[in-house]
Amino acid sequence: MNIDTLIEAKWIVPVEPENMVLEDHAIAIHEGHILELLPIADAANKFTAEKTHRLSNHLLIPGLINTHTHAAMSLFRGLSDDRSLMNWLNEHIWPAEQTVVSADFVHDGTRHAIAEMIRCGTTCFNDMYFFPDQTAHVASVAGIRAMVGMIVIDFPSAWARNTAEYFHKGEEIHDIFRHHPLIHTCFAPHAPYTVNDESLQRIAVHAEELDVPITIHLHEIAHEVEESVNNTGERPIKRLERLGLLSPRLVAVHMTQLDESDISLAKKYGINVVHCPQSNLKLASGFCPVHTLENSGINIALGTDGAASNNDLDMIGEMQTAALLAKGVAANAEALPAFSALKMATLNGARALGLDDRIGSLTAGKYADITAIHMNTIECQPIYDPVSQLVYSVSRDQVSDVWVDGKHLLDNGRLTTLDEEKILQKSREWQPELKRFH
Numbered sequence: 001m002n003i004d005t006l007i008e009a010k011w012i013v014p015v016e017p018e019n020m021v022l023e024d025h026a027i028a029i030h031e032g033h034i035l036e037l038l039p040i041a042d043a044a045n046k047f048t049a050e051k052t053h054r055l056s057n058h059l060l061i062p063g064l065i066n067t068h069t070h071a072a073m074s075l076f077r078g079l080s081d082d083r084s085l086m087n088w089l090n091e092h093i094w095p096a097e098q099t100v101v102s103a104d105f106v107h108d109g110t111r112h113a114i115a116e117m118i119r120c121g122t123t124c125f126n127d128m129y130f131f132p133d134q135t136a137h138v139a140s141v142a143g144i145r146a147m148v149g150m151i152v153i154d155f156p157s158a159w160a161r162n163t164a165e166y167f168h169k170g171e172e173i174h175d176i177f178r179h180h181p182l183i184h185t186c187f188a189p190h191a192p193y194t195v196n197d198e199s200l201q202r203i204a205v206h207a208e209e210l211d212v213p214i215t216i217h218l219h220e221i222a223h224e225v226e227e228s229v230n231n232t233g234e235r236p237i238k239r240l241e242r243l244g245l246l247s248p249r250l251v252a253v254h255m256t257q258l259d260e261s262d263i264s265l266a267k268k269y270g271i272n273v274v275h276c277p278q279s280n281l282k283l284a285s286g287f288c289p290v291h292t293l294e295n296s297g298i299n300i301a302l303g304t305d306g307a308a309s310n311n312d313l314d315m316i317g318e319m320q321t322a323a324l325l326a327k328g329v330a331a332n333a334e335a336l337p338a339f340s341a342l343k344m345a346t347l348n349g350a351r352a353l354g355l356d357d358r359i360g361s362l363t364a365g366k367y368a369d370i371t372a373i374h375m376n377t378i379e380c381q382p383i384y385d386p387v388s389q390l391v392y393s394v395s396r397d398q399v400s401d402v403w404v405d406g407k408h409l410l411d412n413g414r415l416t417t418l419d420e421e422k423i424l425q426k427s428r429e430w431q432p433e434l435k436r437f438h
Helices: 038-047 071-076 087-098 103-119 134-141 163-176 197-210 222-232 236-242 260-269 277-282 290-295 317-330 338-344 346-353 386-390 420-437
Strands: 002-012 023-030 033-040 048-062 064-069 122-127 144-154 183-187 213-217 250-254 272-275 300-301 371-376 399-404 407-411
Touching: 002 038, 002 371, 023 038, 023 222, 023 236, 033 038, 038 420, 048 386, 048 399, 048 407, 064 317, 064 346, 071 087, 071 103, 071 134, 071 420, 087 407, 087 420, 103 122, 103 134, 103 213, 103 407, 122 134, 122 277, 122 346, 122 371, 122 399, 134 144, 134 163, 134 183, 144 163, 163 183, 183 197, 183 371, 213 236, 222 236, 222 346, 236 260, 260 290, 272 346, 290 300, 290 317, 300 338, 300 346, 317 338, 338 346
Parallel strands: 002 048, 064 122, 122 144, 144 183, 183 213, 213 250, 250 272, 272 300
Antiparallel strands: 002 023, 023 033, 048 371, 371 399, 399 407
């Protein structure tokens, strides 16, 4: 059988079925989809490929899914570090955004972020930021999969003057990209403390009508919860329940401040949680009780947050931090084993975004979104368990190749759809204007 691509590898971890590691296997790809995983010898007899990649020292995993980020904020990387969340937002980030954010800013910042994400093995990201039309355009050109947020926030911005315009522009973007093979949309109310009841209720209704997810920062810091109780008499998640937002389409980001009632609500409605461990640690936001949530059957995905509060978009590093932090918080060395961390970064993210029928695992029929990692290094040898080594030893520099929809976006460390030097030059041009907000 003639096919487009055959990728041979030392190890393949398909994620489905769980805990399976295939050794000396190949992935057959045709027209952007995975046809079959089979032993290398069998693949040679069964397929004639236009391109064959022989990666004898590599591990293949599903493309990593960054389930929460603000891509354009890559241009804020390192701006006003080592400050508390509300000081960082109120005194530095929001004033900077009000001054410099524009369509060009989002275009350039997002392109920089996408280059970094591809180099780190990410094939899909869920974005919340202004000018989502620019995010969608840049992602489409780069060939990466993206879910762009139809942002809603109570104050005016360069993107929209009022609530009505946020909704109108967001739904315009949904209409433009609704049939795009790589671009998806979701509602993205910023947080309970920045979006009023009427808008949140409207989002709940429209998300059902359009059949899209809702992503929101929720229970991120103690002050948010205290302020909600003082102002409304309710914890934020309880308020969202009253307004009709709790459902399997809700993607709740951070969730560091949880009591038993909050976890019960999350379980009752089947919401998804996005854990951003490095950002939460840097901003001292608190600790997401990952082990407790996992034991409650709640779907937990991973995100980096923006590069302004992390300060990278490295999902491999995020997996390691998540696994180690979960053990420390739970005081249990068996909490969040390596495979569970990998699943959070792949299939769980796909489930949170409603894309698990298309991506998130290396199974026949799904899109060929694949990341290859070079494992024959001093830092990774010897290898007894490739998944354990991936989570606890690998660095992003070992990502060698990335495919999205069967297209080769990173070829032996080289970006194929983006010009690295032009990206760096553009990012440097923004630095003088942003430096005064440091």
